Amino acid sequence: MIILKNVSKIYPPNIFALRNVNLHIKPKEFVSLVGRSGTGKTTIVKILTAEEPPSKGQIIVGGWDITKIKSNEIPILRRQIGVVFQDFKLLPKKTVFENVAFALEVCATEQKKIKEIVPQVLKIVGLTGKEDRYPIQISGGEQQRVAIARALVHRPKILLADEPTGNLDSINTREIVDLLLKINEFGTTVLLVSHNREVINAINKRVITIDNGTIVADQKIGKYLL
Amino acid sequence: MFSSSIYRILNFAWQSFWRNIWLSLLAITIIVLTFISINFLVVINFMTNAAILVLQDKIDISIIFKPEVSENQVLEAQNYLSALTQVNEIKYISQKDALEEFKKNNASDPIILESLAELDTNPLGAALRISAKNINDYQTIIEIINNSKYNNLIANKNFDDHKAYVAKTKNISDYIKKIALVTTGLFIIIAFLIVFNTIGVAIYTHRQEIGIMKLVGATNWFIRGPFIIEAIFYGLIACVLAVLTVYPLIKFIQPYLNKFYLSSDFSIIKYFNQNFWQIFGLELIIIIVLNTLGSIIAIRRYLKV
Numbered sequence: 001m002i003i004l005k006n007v008s009k010i011y012p013p014n015i016f017a018l019r020n021v022n023l024h025i026k027p028k029e030f031v032s033l034v035g036r037s038g039t040g041k042t043t044i045v046k047i048l049t050a051e052e053p054p055s056k057g058q059i060i061v062g063g064w065d066i067t068k069i070k071s072n073e074i075p076i077l078r079r080q081i082g083v084v085f086q087d088f089k090l091l092p093k094k095t096v097f098e099n100v101a102f103a104l105e106v107c108a109t110e111q112k113k114i115k116e117i118v119p120q121v122l123k124i125v126g127l128t129g130k131e132d133r134y135p136i137q138i139s140g141g142e143q144q145r146v147a148i149a150r151a152l153v154h155r156p157k158i159l160l161a162d163e164p165t166g167n168l169d170s171i172n173t174r175e176i177v178d179l180l181l182k183i184n185e186f187g188t189t190v191l192l193v194s195h196n197r198e199v200i201n202a203i204n205k206r207v208i209t210i211d212n213g214t215i216v217a218d219q220k221i222g223k224y225l226l
Numbered sequence: 227m228f229s230s231s232i233y234r235i236l237n238f239a240w241q242s243f244w245r246n247i248w249l250s251l252l253a254i255t256i257i258v259l260t261f262i263s264i265n266f267l268v269v270i271n272f273m274t275n276a277a278i279l280v281l282q283d284k285i286d287i288s289i290i291f292k293p294e295v296s297e298n299q300v301l302e303a304q305n306y307l308s309a310l311t312q313v314n315e316i317k318y319i320s321q322k323d324a325l326e327e328f329k330k331n332n333a334s335d336p337i338i339l340e341s342l343a344e345l346d347t348n349p350l351g352a353a354l355r356i357s358a359k360n361i362n363d364y365q366t367i368i369e370i371i372n373n374s375k376y377n378n379l380i381a382n383k384n385f386d387d388h389k390a391y392v393a394k395t396k397n398i399s400d401y402i403k404k405i406a407l408v409t410t411g412l413f414i415i416i417a418f419l420i421v422f423n424t425i426g427v428a429i430y431t432h433r434q435e436i437g438i439m440k441l442v443g444a445t446n447w448f449i450r451g452p453f454i455i456e457a458i459f460y461g462l463i464a465c466v467l468a469v470l471t472v473y474p475l476i477k478f479i480q481p482y483l484n485k486f487y488l489s490s491d492f493s494i495i496k497y498f499n500q501n502f503w504q505i506f507g508l509e510l511i512i513i514i515v516l517n518t519l520g521s522i523i524a525i526r527r528y529l530k531v
Binding site: 049071072075076077078079083089091102103105106107108109110111150151154 | 230231234434435437438439440441442443444445446448449
């Protein structure tokens with residue numbers, strides 16, 4: 001599903017964000033990518049969403065070699081990969097429903113389909129009944145659920161969650177992790193980027209540890225090592 | 227799918243237009259001024275062309291024959307000159323008519339009239355008044371006459387000073403056109419910069435939405451679309467306002483033009499009506515192209531992610 005072969009990312013003049021990273025994530029896997037801040041975790045997310053090109057190496061996502069992806073192909077890739085961030089990236093002037101629908105609107109989905117899909121996704125993330133609320137009127141955990149719902153509306157095969165619990169308290173953190181596990185059970189490959197030891201240790205799934213741009217550990221049922 | 231895209235692009239553009247209404251109004255005002263200055267250029271062009279036509283109409287060459295030249299010889303010269311392709315019209319003025327005209331022109335001068343009365347014969351020769359098809363043909367006609375057998379029969383040739391007036395008018399009109407052109411150019415640059423900045427601000431206020439659009443897989447054209455449409459809105463609204471401003475203005479100046487040209491043949495309103503689409507259509511296309519270009523440049527850096 002996701003293959004990185006000898007991937008390096010060098011920022012000028014000569015700063016290595018990633019150094020010869022090799023990674024293979026199978027379909028329907030739940031993988032946690034852990035490491036300290038600034039070790040290259042987010043760079044991997046950016047490379048997978050074609051936000052940054054690699055300096056070296058090959059990247060394959062869902063059988064598609066995106067190493068030298070053309071700019072007009074990037075939107076197609078991004079519709080296949082859902083992304084969730086620490087800061088939610090919700091539009092404050094749009095309601096919960098509108099925020100989720102926005103992802104479909106900008107991809108020219110018909111209104112009828114939007115009205116069909118959005119309530120289904122909101123039900124999965126447990127936000128039924130809160131469709132008309134604005135982001136400011138719901139909790140941080142609920143805001144992250146909206147972001148996850150938005151990432152899911154395209155029915156992506158891969159969900160990248162970049163520090164999704166970074167802004168949340170322990171209860172909300174647990175709920176979001178449970179939601180990600182539930183989404184994984186439905187068949188979506190999940191790559192969770194985190195530096196939260198408790199979260200990682202509670203998941204009991206594959207853990208890849210990265211340090212200084214290099215993978216230093218890859219455990220099948222792993223723990224937070226650093 | 228395509229129609230819902232178009233609908234959403236139009237909807238986003240409309241929202242952006244209203245959310246930044248003061249900036250939108252500023253951009254529209256500048257574009258209206260640009261339209262007006264371009265149309266000022268059109269009016270100046272019309273007026274100078276009309277003035278040149280009026281003056282051209284008054285230009286002619288008068289060939290005055292010696293008094294002893296017979297009427298037949300003059301008519302023969304007239305036939306010869308009529309055959310020239312450069313000649314538009316030739317008016318024959320007999321010796322008798324020339325004398326009458328001379329008397330009429332000098333009616334207030336008794337000494338001249340008395341002197342004429344003392345003469346037994348008509349001292350004035352017959353004349354031909356020639357008008358050319360084109361102002362530049364007069365020189366050629368004069369050269370042909372000079373080299374013809376009729377040159378010896380001619381006492382005098384008057385190539386009217388109107389040519390100097392036309393040249394002067396052309397000079398003035400060229401000068402005014404240059405000023406109007408520079409003014410228009412300046413307005414176009416200002417309009418371009420204002421639209422560029424207005425769209426820039428609109429894009430800046432939407433940067434969060436643009437980021438999310440990119441994140442969820444919107445195409446660059448879908449993201450650009452609303453801003454380009456917004457720029458087109460500016461052009462369209464400004465064009466309508468310009469039409470509503472220009473027509474009362476030309477209506478206002480029309481009576482002055484009639485007085486100036488001593489004729490109502492030159493109707494600027496008619497000219498604008500007849501060339502409405504060429505004038506406003508072309509201006510609108512230019513403005514829309516410039517606005518679109520401005521918005522594409524302004525949004526470029528936000529599309530890189």
